[in-house]
Amino acid sequence: MRFWTFIGALLLASGVALGAYGAHGLRSIVELPRQIEAFEYGVLYQLVGGLGFFAIAWASQHFNKTLVNLSGILLLIGTVGFSLSLYLLIIIHWRPYPLVTPISGVIMIAAWLVLALAALTRKS
Numbered sequence: 001m002r003f004w005t006f007i008g009a010l011l012l013a014s015g016v017a018l019g020a021y022g023a024h025g026l027r028s029i030v031e032l033p034r035q036i037e038a039f040e041y042g043v044l045y046q047l048v049g050g051l052g053f054f055a056i057a058w059a060s061q062h063f064n065k066t067l068v069n070l071s072g073i074l075l076l077i078g079t080v081g082f083s084l085s086l087y088l089l090i091i092i093h094w095r096p097y098p099l100v101t102p103i104s105g106v107i108m109i110a111a112w113l114v115l116a117l118a119a120l121t122r123k124s
Contacts, residue, residue, distance in 0.1 A: 004072050026091075056071055063118040074111035
């Protein structure tokens with residue numbers, strides 16, 4: 001429980017910092033409004049993912065821990081992959097692999113579906 005809470009808090013703190021950067025510093029290096037919008041989506045999904053870890057921490061006390069932990073791992077991979085791929089694309093114009101963003105989005109969806117499945121179980 002503490003691990004997922006810790007991860008959530010880190011994602012939230014860094015998301016707020018990146019949001020502030022996007023609002024104040026990003027405009028000096030980015031010309032297109034679409035790029036700013038993409039950066040904001042990265043921040044939004046990072047913040048939502050961060051809040052999700054508090055749900056995962058709570059669920060780890062109530063439902064099947066294996067499924068909840070799988071959900072947490074998937075959410076971490078999906079959130080970091082999705083947001084980081086957008087940050088790298090916008091800030092340094094580097095795209096490690098074109099499908100990282102959509103694949104990471106699918107992984108986030110899978111994380112929530114696994115957590116929904118975990119909600120149908122009892123703690124083992």
